[in-house]
Amino acid sequence: MGAALLGCCFMTPQAGLAADCPGNPNALGTSRTIVVDPREHPRIGTMQYPETLPLADHEVVLTFDDGPLPKYSNQVLAILASQCVKATFFTIGSQARFNPEGVRKLIAAGHTVGTHSQNHPLTMNKMPLEKVRQEVDDGIASTLAALNGDKSKLAPFFRIPGLMRAEIPEAYLASQGIQVWSADFPADDWRHISPQRVYDLAIQRIEAKHKGILLLHDIQPRTVAALPRILNTLKERGYRIVHVVPATADRPATPTEPQQWFMRPPTETVAITRWPQIPNFVFTATRTLPAPVLADMDWRDAEILDHAQRARVGASVRTQWPQPQLSQPAPVSTLPTPAADVFRVPEALDLTLLAARTAADRRLARRAATAPVAGAPRAQAISTGQTRHPMQAAHQIPAAAPGQLHGAPLRVAPLAASNASLHVAKRTPRAEASAASKRMPD
DSSP: OHHHHHHHHHHOGGGSOGGGSTTOTTOOOEEEEEEEOTTTSOEEOTTTSSBOOOOOTTEEEEEEESOOOHHHHHHHHHHHHHTTOOOEEEEOHHHHHHOHHHHHHHHHTTOEEEEOOSSOOSOTTTOOHHHHHHHHHHHHHHHHHHTTTOGGGSOSEEOOGGGOOOHHHHHHHHHTTOEEEOOSEEOOTTSSOOHHHHHHHHHHHHHHHSSEEEEEETTOHHHHHHHHHHHHHHHHTTOEEEEEEEOBTTBOOOOOOGGGGBSSOOOTTSOSOOSOOGGGOTTTTOOOOOOOOGGGSOTTOHHHHHHHHHTTOOOOOOOOSOOOOOOOOOOOOOOOOOOGGGGOOOGGGHHHHHTTSOHHHHHHHHHHHTOOOTTOOSEEEEOGGGOSOHHHHHHOOOOOOTTSOTTOOOOOOOOOTTTOOEEEEOOOHHHHHHHHHTOOOO
């Protein structure tokens, strides 16, 4: 009978009517209660996770953090009672230790109580496992102490402080069978904003998604001021409140379909699973695959080769892939060795080469041309560095030798093939002796 009634509640969201709320026929009320199994869905809330609670359109779950704080938590309880609304509270262990009566009031009013760590640290995403375990376990122990150790009254629900999710706390909570709750939309009531702003943010964000988990705080005066208007607006706009409880041995989870746990379930024309499962994959039955041959790999695969050698890969099986053909290098063209006469300077160019001498060399050539050498032959060789100008040297009139008339014809010796020097006769021994004293090496 209980299962049948639970199924009726799930199928008919309007089971909890306002008429069931004593003293307030226009109350919002709680439309239905759903039972969830934390092990089947360990993380919920689309602010951080893919899944959320399996809610229908225009269904909202109310949650409150950081209590109990008598000054404001008692007012929140009174507002919810006036509307016959059930919510989920995530208590802090230190608050429960100082206000155990506040925790018992939550249970007495029919609300669900989860935990929110012992000291509300905002660094659980950076904590090591031992510190995470201490915060989680101490928070549960403090809340259980306020409930006189009755574990059946404490839900295995946990909300990470500040929503600072991380792999270590999520893995530890999952290992303990505790469901991590995020949210689908907050109202930012922990910030220093006005009650009007809290109301605006709550309604705007609910209207944007049309269903989900609303995050509030029962220790804030702005939340107390905004909560009545939030509930009245939800009632006016056709929203319904859903209560969530954990599954137990005598209270099975509410039957749901996988797509119901998504905020925007895929339509019937979109496949939920788009890739083949591993057991049905075509290559799963293949025991071995041919190992690639090292010769087939590119030189850029040095890391793969190194890994294969270090892993001691067995003998490779040569594949049937076409082998690349290396192109043969083209023959190198050769040129004949140049003959020796290629570098020989023709005799006709000797005078032209002599013209490249400097002005100082030409002055020395003029001095040497006017200085006779005693005992020297009539025609003395003039080096290439002593000629003033090739044309001038060729037509220069030398001085007459002893025993010869002044102005006698100039006799020029023929140019030798080896050094192509120009021979000019000298004039007097005295001039030659004067030049010898000033002679400089060419």
